[in-house]
Amino acid sequence: MRGVLKHRLFWPVAMLVLLIIVNTVARSQFASITVRDGRLYGALIDILRQSAPLMLVALGMTIVIATRGIDLSVGAVMAVSGAVALTIIDGSANPSEVGVVVLAVVVAILVALLLGVWNGFLVSVLGIQPIIATLVLMLAGRGVALLITEGFITTVNSAPFEYISTGYLLLLPFAFFIWVAAVVAVGLIERRTALGVLTEAVGINPEASRLAGVRSRGIIWSAYAASAILSGVAGLIYASNIRAADANAAGQFIELYAILAVVLGGTSLMGGKFSIAGTVVGVLIIQTLDSTILFLGVPSAQSPVFFAIVVIIVVVIQSPRLHRVVRNTLHGLRSGGGDSPGDAEVAG
Secondary structure (H helix, E strand, O other): OHHHHHOOOHHHHHHHHHHHHHHHHHOHHHHOOEEEOOEEEOHHHHHHHHOHHHHHHHHHHHHHHHOOOOOOOHHHHHHHHHHHHHHHHHOOOOOOOHHHHHHHHHHHHHHHHHHHHHHHHHHHHOOOOHHHHHHHHHHHHHHHHHHHOOOOOEEOOOHHHHHHHHOEEOOEEHHHHHHHHHHHHHHHHHHOOHHHHHHHHHHHOHHHHHHOOOOHHHHHHHHHHHHHHHHHHHHHHHHHHHOEEOOOOOOOOHHHHHHHHHHHOOOOOOOOOOOHHHHHHHHHHHHHHHHHHHHHOOOOOOHHHHHHHHHHHHHHHHOHHHHHHHHHHHHHHHHOOOOOHHHHHHHO
């Protein structure tokens, strides 16, 4: 039991389960899942579908943070990706043709890859601080998206493209399978090959890893490229969901929520050790919180405050220092009498 409590995923999973229980108690239909026309419907299914863009962005952010970096341009990459795809589809003679949609998706992802390569070049080759290097694209990216769409919100009516976010496969939303495939792919690459160990080595001590023969430049470069690709796919899902390319709204503030999800999942912002499974749980926590806010009818202007308060509570509950204080206090109470070790921990 003690080993379970010490597992890095215990508290994130506990918080997610607690949120689900609270929502179920407040509204019994929250946990109910129905089948209509060969599709599953329910609040939990909606969470799995709606979490797709954030899940993809957070996965890329996890890899970047593991290298002791940060990527603030993910939202802008989403905007550019959606703008490229919808511009191609809108300019075609038959927007509903599958080949056109496939071409648009491939080109959009390639453009996203180029943006990631640019970020990686600035960080790994020129040695620019990651927060500054990605801030450049964060500010300029939406301008690029506006140039692509000529300043308008490009809308399309394409059934194959809409299927990306609203379609179903084997009873479940297609977007769910996209992020599951991404999680499995990233997990296998990072945890079943030497790349994961090398990524952690670069994040823990870049200079020592370089002296040990690790090609840190290539690893950092690939991390930003992977982040951009995942963000590009997220942008396609977002654009598919609203059936439009909105350069201003696409991925707005998603970089902050992605960083929050990564931290909630137990990955350190100092680089090194990271957890793909923890990021998945962190994203589900955020998406469940978002669903809770909507259910409670919190006004949109006040929802960020409510969200921040709940997140602070969750982070404090997950704090290792708080866990030590509680354990030492309970140990002192069992021992009986005198100052408890918990008091000394707080004083220290």
